[in-house]
Amino acid sequence: MTEENVTHTGTHTxxxxxxxxxxxxxxxxxxxxxxxxxxxxxxxxxxxxxxxGNLLSAIAFFGLLIFAVLMxxxxxxxxxxxxxxxxxxxxxxxxxxxxxxxxxxxxxxxSTRAFVELWHKRxxxxxxxxxxxxxxxxxxxxxxxxxxxxxxxTIGQDVKAHPKVxxxxxxxxxxxxxxxxxxxxxxxxxxxxxxxxxxxxxxxxMDGKSLP
Amino acid sequence: MSxxxxxxxxxxxxxxxxxxxxxxxxxxxxxxxxxxxxxxVQEIALAIWQALAHFxxxxxxxxxxxxxAHNRGLTHVGxxxxxxxxxxxxxESEQPVDPRPHLEEQVARTDQRARLMSAIQSLPVTHxxxxxxxxxxxxxxxxxxxxxxxxxNVAVRLTRIRKALKDALGERP
Numbered sequence: 001m002t003e004e005n006v007t008h009t010g011t012h013t014x015x016x017x018x019x020x021x022x023x024x025x026x027x028x029x030x031x032x033x034x035x036x037x038x039x040x041x042x043x044x045x046x047x048x049x050x051x052x053g054n055l056l057s058a059i060a061f062f063g064l065l066i067f068a069v070l071m072x073x074x075x076x077x078x079x080x081x082x083x084x085x086x087x088x089x090x091x092x093x094x095x096x097x098x099x100x101x102x103x104x105x106x107x108x109x110x111s112t113r114a115f116v117e118l119w120h121k122r123x124x125x126x127x128x129x130x131x132x133x134x135x136x137x138x139x140x141x142x143x144x145x146x147x148x149x150x151x152x153x154t155i156g157q158d159v160k161a162h163p164k165v166x167x168x169x170x171x172x173x174x175x176x177x178x179x180x181x182x183x184x185x186x187x188x189x190x191x192x193x194x195x196x197x198x199x200x201x202x203x204x205x206m207d208g209k210s211l212p
Numbered sequence: 213m214s215x216x217x218x219x220x221x222x223x224x225x226x227x228x229x230x231x232x233x234x235x236x237x238x239x240x241x242x243x244x245x246x247x248x249x250x251x252x253v254q255e256i257a258l259a260i261w262q263a264l265a266h267f268x269x270x271x272x273x274x275x276x277x278x279x280x281a282h283n284r285g286l287t288h289v290g291x292x293x294x295x296x297x298x299x300x301x302x303x304e305s306e307q308p309v310d311p312r313p314h315l316e317e318q319v320a321r322t323d324q325r326a327r328l329m330s331a332i333q334s335l336p337v338t339h340x341x342x343x344x345x346x347x348x349x350x351x352x353x354x355x356x357x358x359x360x361x362x363x364x365n366v367a368v369r370l371t372r373i374r375k376a377l378k379d380a381l382g383e384r385p
Contacts, residue, residue, distance in 0.1 A: 017374075017378075018346065018347075018374075021328060021347055021377075022347050022349065024321070024324050024325045024328045025237065025325075025328065025344075025347040025348075026237075026347075027321070027325060035228070035232055035236075035253065035254075035257075036225065036228050036229070036232070038254055039228065039254055039257040039258065039261070042254055042257075042258055043258060043261055046258065109360060110270070110271065110279065111279070111357070111358065111359060111360020111361075112279060112282055112283055112286070112341070112358055112359050112360055113359060113360030113361065114360055115279075115283045115286070116286065119286075119287070119290070195290055195291055198289070198290040198291075199290055202286060202289075202290065202337055202338060205336050205337060205338040205339070206338050206359075206361075
């Protein structure tokens with residue numbers, strides 16, 4: 001920028017170099033074809049998904065509650081235990097989610113800086129939630145195994161199999177879930193840590209720590 | 213359909229027609245690949261629609277739109293950081309058509325524009341954000357409002373960023 005070309009008008013700074021860049025910049029792009037139509041379609045799709053998602057969640061949750069109530073007089077309490085367990089699991093998971101999401105609902109101000117700070121808090125909360133999810137999943141597997149063991153007398157009569165075969169099958173099924181859970185958690189954690197790294201980098205840039 | 217929803221839809225349609233080109237330009241600074249950029253433009257528009265219901269007019273509409281667009285752009289960069297792809301490597305069809313009649317002038321303009329875009333894309337993301345806002349004609353006060361920093365800070369940083377942009381332009385053949 002050549003200083004002699006610069007004129008100050010209030011808070012605006014106009015100069016030839018910036019004007020040239022502005023001229024080049026203004027011809028960079030036009031909105032994609034049928035832009036507005038595509039956006040409208042996307043809004044409709046998103047609203048449908050939102051309604052459908054909430055509806056299905058509510059149906060699943062209350063369906064399990066009703067199932068648990070209906071099954072309470074059965075000779076085996078496997079169904080009751082399982083559906084009650086699911087309801088408790090959902091309740092605990094939601095409670096943890098709300099607890100970890102404290103202070104991450106909305107930014108303190110409307111600026112980009114506040115948005116990035118909020119983003120940082122949200123990613124940190126997700127990483128914590130992920131850690132808790134692992135414990136909850138392990139707890140759920142143990143609960144299912146315990147439930148099956150507790151109802152063994154009734155289940156054993158129905159399936160007419162040797163208890164040893166079932167115990168081996170149960171242990172193998174439980175162990176097979178570990179690699180899947182481990183891989184899923186590791187993948188999600190890697191993604192979230194990479195995101196946290198990027199957000200921290202952006203925050204540092206905003207603080208001027210990486211300015212030349 | 214409620215009157216409130218209808219009013220929101222009218223306002224949203226006006227924002228898209230008024231700021232559609234600016235949003236596309238802004239997406240250019242965050243994403244070099246055309247297909248992904250188109251997706252980003254739509255996501256920005258979607259974010260504007262979601263935020264519009266909560267817009268109480270405590271800042272200008274222009275500041276509101278640019279703020280959301282940049283926040284969405286930042287999220288895009290943070291979640292998906294693709295390898296840098298200079299504009300020269302993109303297909304010719306992805307370059308906007310300049311309606312000016314003289315071929316040589318047109319070629320020179322396209323080249324200058326590609327160099328500018330490539331130089332902007334090589335800057336750190338927050339520098340990109342600030343220079344794009346300046347190129348869109350926002351005042352220091354408006355940039356300060358969007359970014360959440362002081363006007364003085366904007367002035368100081370813009371001087372440095374312009375120098376960095378000039379260096380980046382100089383480095384390119």
